[in-house]
Amino acid sequence: MNPDKATKAYLNSQKKLSKKLNIEYELITSKTEKELMDIILKLNKDESVNGIFLAQPLPFDSHKIISYINPKKDIEGITPFNLGNLIYNKSYFLPCTADSIVRILNSFTKLDGKNVAVIGRSVIVGIPVSILLSNKENNATVTICHSHTKNLKDITINSDIVVVAAGVPELLKKDMVKPDSIIIDVGINVENGHIIGDVAEEVKEIAYVTEVPGGVGEITSLILFENLTKTILYK
Ligand SMILES: NC(=O)c1ccc[n+]([C@@H]2O[C@H](COP(=O)([O-])OP(=O)(O)OC[C@H]3O[C@@H](n4cnc5c(N)ncnc54)[C@H](OP(=O)(O)O)[C@@H]3O)[C@@H](O)[C@H]2O)c1
Incomplete structure (x- = not known):
């Protein structure tokens, strides 16, 4: 293959x-x-x-x-x-990517009581990270989103943290996020020979966004x- x-x-x-x-x-x-x-x-x-x-x-x-x-x-x-x-x-x-996301978040914020939107429900990323974030060690409240989710923006804009693992470049845009929220960009997409994530560059103007490449993947x-x-x- x-x-x-x-x-x-x-x-x-x-x-x-x-x-x-x-x-x-x-x-x-x-x-x-x-x-x-x-x-x-x-x-x-x-x-x-x-x-x-x-x-x-x-x-x-x-x-x-x-x-x-x-x-x-x-x-x-x-x-x-x-x-x-x-x-x-x-x-x-633990599933490595999900573990990576939770460790990154725990390194600079308290997850307890936070509202987290996870975009993506794959077996290797979306679902395990949702389980980890909502367990009794992390205590976050998680909303799992996918391609059938209606009004994605309403969910992400009300979230303290958004984890984007969809494999869709620029899926998350500036008008979809709360100011000063934390955005974990899991996406790895190759466009014109460059690796880019799922989060539009403009989001960095108002929120904290992990780098792609160099963030979750590393x-x-x-x-x-x-x-x-x-x-x-x-x-
Ligand atoms: N950095 C890392 O370590 C790492 C590790 C693994 C994967 N990745 C990257 O992360 C991304 C996701 O990987 P994956 O394996 O989880 O992918 P996947 O199995 O293709 O799952 C993608 C998920 O995103 C959802 N989705 C797709 N388009 C959407 C949209 N427009 N709105 C809302 N949800 C949408 C899908 O919904 P449905 O379920 O409804 O189809 C699906 O649940 C890829 O870019 C991959 O390369 C990175």
Whole structure:
């Protein structure tokens, strides 16, 4: 399979970071679902392999493929086992991007009682970050938005924090946000050879916006490698 441009950019940054950290990194590609499943089963058994990262989106049934990954090597925290434990607030591996967003927010604001709009309901970003933000450690009140949400602007303009994970350039505009609110731009889009997020540049005039590239994605990659080190301690 040929990864899209955004995925290619992410894989490249992973490769560079693993080289810096002296970690062996191998990019394996497959052409069919069967081939991919066989590769995962082999990696599960291989004791020299600590972590498995699956580049998405996949042209196959993602749930089926992800279910094959050994949860102990699931450094992305996306297997049904680890995501199920997330609901109990007992996951050993949190989904990296969701974890990254929550760590960024906790580093400069109190989430308790805040109103958060999350745009996007994907299994790897939107839903897990909504669960994490509304758990009893963070205590935020979350509204999950998606492509069927009516009056998105009414929700975002009344939110203290907006997490945008839609993959739509300039989805969030200046007239949709509250002054001095915090905007977490998760989007990675490639336009004219440049990586841009989901938030229009003009939003920075009135709100605090994380950078793309250099914001959530960078912390996500670091968490991925943190999870890799945690595989050694997994019992
Ligand atoms: N920085 C990082 O570490 C990182 C990690 C992963 C992904 N990403 C990036 O984050 C973005 C989202 O990734 P993903 O995997 O979550 O994508 P995804 O699976 O395509 O999900 C996108 C979500 O956005 C919603 N959406 C799309 N257009 C919308 C609109 N106009 N209004 C409201 N909601 C809308 C979709 O709604 P429906 O459910 O109704 O279709 C869907 O829930 C992508 O740009 C991706 O490259 C970044």
